[in-house]
Amino acid sequence: MGRYALKRVSLMLVTLFLITLMCFVLIRMLPPAELPMNDPHTKVVQARREAAGYNKPYLVQFWIFLRNIFTKGDWGVSDVLYFGQEVSTIFVSKLPATMVVNLYSIVLSIPIGIAFGIWAALKKNTITDDIISTFTMALISVPSFVYAFVIQYVFAYKLGWFPFLMKQGTDWFSWAMFKSMIPAVLSLSLGVIAGFTRTTRAELTEVLTSEFMLLARTKGLTKVQATVRHALKNCMVIIVPSIFGEFISILSGSLIIEKLFSIPGVGMLYLNSINGRDYPMFMLLTVFYTAIGLVAAIVVDISYGFIDPRIRMGSRK
Amino acid sequence: MKKLMAVLLIAVLVLGTVFAKGMTENQQTATTTTAAETTVQFDSTKEYVYKDSVSTMATNWNPHTYQTSDDSYPADFIRAGLYTFLFNDESRPVEGKEPYAGYVIVPEMAAEMPVDVTEKVKAEHPEFGIPESATAGYAYVIDLNPLAQWQDGTPINADTYVESMKRLLDPKLLNYRATDYYSQSLSIAGAEGYANSGNSVRKVNSADGEAMDYQIADLVKGADGVYTTPEGYVCYFGLNEGYAWLSGNALSLYNAYGYVPAATWEAISPLADEDGFVPVTDESIAILFGFTGSADWGFETKEQLGYYVSYDFSYPEVDFSTVGIMKTGEYQITLVLSKALAGFNLLYNLSSNWIVEPKLYDACLTESEGVWSSTYNTSVETTLSYGPYIMTDYQADKHMRFEKNPNWYGWTDGKHTYVDPYDGKTYTLYQTTAVDTQVVAEAATRKLMFLKGELMGYGLQAEDYDTYRNSEYCYATPSETIYFLILNGYKDAIESREAADNFDTSKYDLQTLTILNFRKAVAVTYDKELFAATVSPARSGGYGIIGTAYLYDPETGSRYRDTDQAKKALCDFYSIDISKYASLDDAVASITGYDPVTAKALYAEAFKEALELGYITDADNDGVCDQTIQIEYSMSSDSDFMTRTINYLNEKMNEVTEGTPFAGKIVFVKSAPYGNDWSNKIKNGLADTVLAGWSGSAFDPFSLTDLYVNPSYQYDAQWFDATTIQMTLTVNGETLTTDLRTWSDALNGTTVTIGDKEYCFGSEIADVNTRLDILSALEGQFLQTYDYLPMLQNGSMALLSQQVYRVVEEYNPIMGRGGIAYMKYNYDETEWAAYVAAQGGELKY
Known part of the structure; x- marks a missing residue:
């Protein structure tokens, strides 16, 4: 049973990784929300997107995403719903x-x-x-x-x-x-x-x-x-x-x-x-x-x- | 004897001292008593809670970054502007106004009204670039309220204002609200440069569609054939840029609607980058000018190509000392503006505030990968108040609570009072001890809670109007928009539609709609109030082009619709003989917009004209039109409102046309759902009517005239050219004749030539009565086109709890009904609970 559980957990982690990767790539393939010109927030969001590697290959973007999670616990900052606030904080509070x-x-x-x-x-x-x-x-x-x-x-x-x-x-x-x-x-x-x-x-x-x-x-x-x-x-x-x-x-x-x-x-x-x-x-x-x-x-x-x-x-x- | 004298003297001195002391004490007591009598203090042991609900809760009320009206909700409670509005009452009367019919602007976080120091600053600080010719309106000294402090007792002084502005404009923070202080009316000198310091942007060459930063002739051709500004900034034509010259629209939009010739677009679009910017070269100039200089586009000049230009611009690195805000005393700042601003507009712009608590603000900033985020004003812990209330609880998407701020100066400064018109006594503002706000997303739940006494207000839904619209607790709030029924008059388009293969001219007709008598008949077919009551009970009948909420004089709150000029314009349009009424007000009150007798006569007249013109037939000579006049309503999407509207229009049309040649022969039909294209269908004559409206700044009814004479905005631009209609007015004894567009331009500040003289009737240039004469005359002219038939005055209705009452019942476009500051309570919380229980837990409204 122990070995079985370990095997299932390992497979689960692989599955989680693959699903996350797929979702991440699909999301990044979508056109990002339009940003109005001459809006100061546009610059902020663009800067965030730049930092998240939006103009880089998808795997590099995914690497940045994982790196921020594992090194800083940083899941990103809300761009729309709770502008500028950490999404993990919002999620945990709810x-x-x-x-x-x-x-x-x-x-x-x-x-x-x-x-x-x-x-x-x-x-x-x-x-x-x-x-x-x-x-x-x-x-x-x-x-x-x-x-x-x-x-x-x-x-x-x-x-x-x-x-x-x-x-x-x-x-x-x-x-x-x-x-x-x-x-x-x-x-x-x-x-x-x-x-x-x-x-x-x-x-x-x-x-x-x-x-x-x-x-x-x-x-x-x-x-x-x-x-x-x-x-x-x-x-x-x-x-x-x-x-x-x-x-x-x-x-x-x-x-x-x-x-x-x-x-x-x-x-x-x-x-x-x-x-x-x-x-x-x-x-x-x-x-x-x-x-x-x-x-x-x-x-x-x-x-x-x-x-x-x-x-x-x-x-x- | 000496001893006796000494004793007597001492006794006199002692008695004198005691008496004098007693006198002083008595006098002080009297003063206190007098003060206590003048301002009635609310019982501090009682609790008065304003129980509010919102659909969406604020998530970020940082004054530097908030975006939505939901986010600005806490601002009224925890912040205050440098200046504020108070009702005109017996203690601060406004000349010529009844109490509570207007307002006064008074210093709030400021100590005094601003003092204009333009000349002084111009001489001492040439770096701010105040124009040499300017003598006023560019620089102000503002003395700050020394009593103001944060809720924790930290004083608010000049440093707070300067440091806050420094953070607001900080180029690395990229704050959303920074542009409020340089791109709008209140434009602080150097603010734009500092906020963008070291950044590159692509700027439009003409921000307002009038002045250009660079003329086409000034551009310099580079070695690569691309034109730059003399400073070397590369220039572009922006195909997707919404230029002010095009009323904020982009060329690509005009192309989408077929205004740009295909050949032009095919030639220029391949030259554009992925964002739609085409470098300005001889080739792109030739292509674009080939179109803009043509008859199709109104023969624009080559110089006017500059209105389609954007250019790269790099802001130089500057420091905060270049920004026009200076500490000139411990409690004094000097503001220097880049655009002149004075009077009401200055004070109105300073009725909001930019200050933040610098230490807390800095503690809330975080940086990640060069991008800064702030949690300032996103929770109780990150919020410091300086207004009448402090935030005591906040739960995202759930609840927030505000309680009285014990450190607010307004409780004791004696200035925050009002005279209650019901009892004539003076009270301190803000009887409410706490504001408790919950998220209640469903209207049905809000209604139940309101009826249970758990909410202070309930905005009526469509199904509630029959029950509650006549309740004494129901308040109607008008808004700016007038909805009019736009009637198609585009003959070419109508002829094309009738020529289509699937259009049976033996059964249907569209052209009769263009006959003036027919349009006049439609205009008097409907009772506007009945229409409003039937299709949209929160609204009321609309009679003019300009609605009831517009103020022509914001300093006193005077409304355009209350002026004699506006009333006469309506009486003229609706053919009301003023001499038959006791007063002009009575004459206006008699207008319903409904005159079936006149309508029947006009339909009969229109029938004859349509027969003569061959639009319709009467083959059997029975005096009844053979065709049905089919009026297609341009619908964005179908809804119950649409169905009610169409049904009402048809029902009343049938009633009025009974016995006329058009009996049962005029039918309104719904179009296909056109989505956002509904307005283009109307503008191009591809649909025949729609209920639509404009709204503008509530303080500037004059600017609305542009919407009816400027083809960029007009719904009827294809069949009504305002430059071809002449209007004669007598202004200051001079009889002036010019076209409607020119009148409108002159009214809105453009210097125009009439005859051989130049005139301008803009704000602060012409006297207000002259401007009102022109505005009302233009309104009359627009109504006479019968392109726009006013139907509805927009508004909303809400019930107010029996627990409270409003000191002012009449709605004021600026102050509303006084808000929380003027809210009075019939019951405190304990009494209210008992009252609700006594009513069986279910209140009747």
Whole structure:
């Protein structure tokens, strides 16, 4: 397992390097944002581009890019969105808000989603299953910003239980902050809950009809014991990787939800950096998300071995 | 006895001293009491928070580098100009103005009004190049407010101003706002040279389209055949350069629209480098002049080729001592300008400020690969205030908060007061104790928060107007633009369109649109206020070419539309008989732009003319036009607004033409979405109408006339030549006749020849009444073309929270409604929370 993990990490680094190189070259091949003549900022941006080697071969430019990262931790300076400010500082300042909101969402969604999925599977083809399945389909089909508006209107405006917007500040784990995040967390969670419910129900339904479950019951286990000890464990091979999939979305944030609840996160940053052609910001975000995606893939793969001992990673046989 | 006398004397002295002391104390108390009575102090234990929202939060409010209006948001709270605007009230009345109908300009960070020292500086500092003939307007001594200090108590003195300017113009920092101090009205001597010291730039030969740096005849041909300036700077024709001579447009744009002959472009474009610059050679001169000197381009002279020239220029290395800002006292600076500036314009330009805290500023600078960046004014830690508030919290893209600056001189200097028109008492400005601003991106959320009492204002959206436009808390704010319906009058283009194979002249007609009576009829077909209420409720009806927000005298805030001349121009155009009304105001108030009786008569008249001209037919002699007059609306992109507009135009047209030969025969149709090409379609007669408008400087309505006489700007240049229309006016007892273009040029400062005499009616040259006479006469002439039918006065509407009220309800183009300085509170925070709860948590507006 250790060698396998090492090999995967090595491959991941190579992949990350190649993706970064490709993105970098493609971005530098694009025409840079036009600079108005006789604008003093034009001179500043031109000077920055000169320093970044814009008039040099792409590989030299890439070398300068890597050199600045590894020797100075310098990912560049924002040309458009946060003029003159370091993109890494901006990014780091925005990541916690996205992570915390989505973390709460995941923490809320997984147990509820799995619980509903189990319930629906155990009550398969009953009215309970029908109701849960209908709600699941409805929640999956409707975009999260629709719930967001409804939640904001009902809970913040009509009932006044929660504030309209996420609280300002960086006290991420205070009660006031948590309370202010609830509408956003709910908006994000409903779809995720539905997703987990559907996945769990589908897997569990299938497992519950397996022969080994019949064997478990015949050897004297109660239905609950058989479900928890055997059926659910089998389902986890599918459910756990999807949890990691959700983890990636934790970091990417949600554009609409962040906008609606005024969450100062990274959700809008990626889109704005593309629209605003703020290439230093875009490169940082690209490298970060690529790295997160690759790490998540390794973790998912390795997790199979822990969840199901029959799966052996890197085995020569 | 002596002892008794001594005791008595001592007793008298003691009593006298005590009495005198008591008198002094009593007098002081009385004075204090008087002062306390004159200015009402707000209860300092109460909290008054202005809860604001923005769609985009400021990211950089450094006065040297900020770019957007979002970034300038904190400036009103944390900074102050050398001079500021205060409302005209009982304590500072403006002659001839009702209280709160105007404003006064007073020293703020300055101690006194600027003193003109042009003659003195000209004699003592010839290095600043003040023209020999100049006697005023080039140099000013400004005494600084000695009470001003940074929020940490550091004094702000002359050094602060000089050092800040030095950093602003520092050539290595390349600050975005540096050009504000040399390329605009306020141009500090030597600022351009220092800001560009040692740099090479490519300069345009004529920055304003009038004066040239070098005449063509002055250029020197080099050995390689390329012309240079006498100093040796290489000259170019810039094909992609937006020259002032071309109203900021580039030759390549004219080529794109087919104005430049293909042969010319094919000959000159291969000579250009990748940026579109063609070296000036005999060959390029011959090619370009072959076009600009032709009839197609208006027979320009060879000398006028200089307007298409750019040249490389290297700024010599200079130091900061060459810049026209000097410390002439601990609290005194002298500003030397390269262009004369005086009066309102000088004070207005000095109502913003360039100062930064030098130590903090320098600490925020970083250099990488020769490029400098600054984090000054990007966070609480890098922000020092000297205004009424300090920044206490900032979270990027989320929240900012400002609280009262205890070190602001304005709380105690007795100058920052106003008289409340509601109770006649005097108050200190800025009752607001804190400004709390959040990013709320969605209008729907803003509305809910506002109705919950969590925001102070809410800008109405289209769906809100029916509900809130008549609310007592709703405020309308006009802006400069008038939107008019432009009517196509380009006969050649219309004939070409009708001649196209796919145009069925038996069913449709376009030419009738060019008949004057038809255009007059359209002009009185629509009720402007109803139109505004239907298609764009935030706006109001538009009646003239010049909108209601323009000030002809910014020193007093007097508006053009309020003048008798402007009112008469409207009455003349709308055929209002002033003698039938009690006053001119009543006559103007009666104008709706809607006269169905006259419209029907004009349509009938137009029908006869169109028949005679053969534009339309009436084969069955039923008195109804056989063709449909199809008016294509030049649309940039489709929208609900477009649909509402077209539907309204058609609906009202059908109502008014009922019973006329054009009943049901005039139809507005949407064009294809033309994108940015919509204006070219109109200008070239390829579409027939559009709702469009101009806006200009709110302080200069006079300059708007150029937009209607200058082919570079005119929408109707292809069918209206302002040089062919004569206008006669009596000016100072002289009867003068000349064309509209010449009148406009003279009004805007050009010396023109009328008859055999020279005249100029520019600002500060002619008296304002003469200028108003000319402006209103020109406006009347432009309206009489019926090329532009005024429809909408641009504006917006917003609700104001019940927690506050405005001291001044009428909008002022310069001061708005007083902003945060004049905001008064009906409830403090505690009272407001109780009030909102008492309303069930949902407020009614």
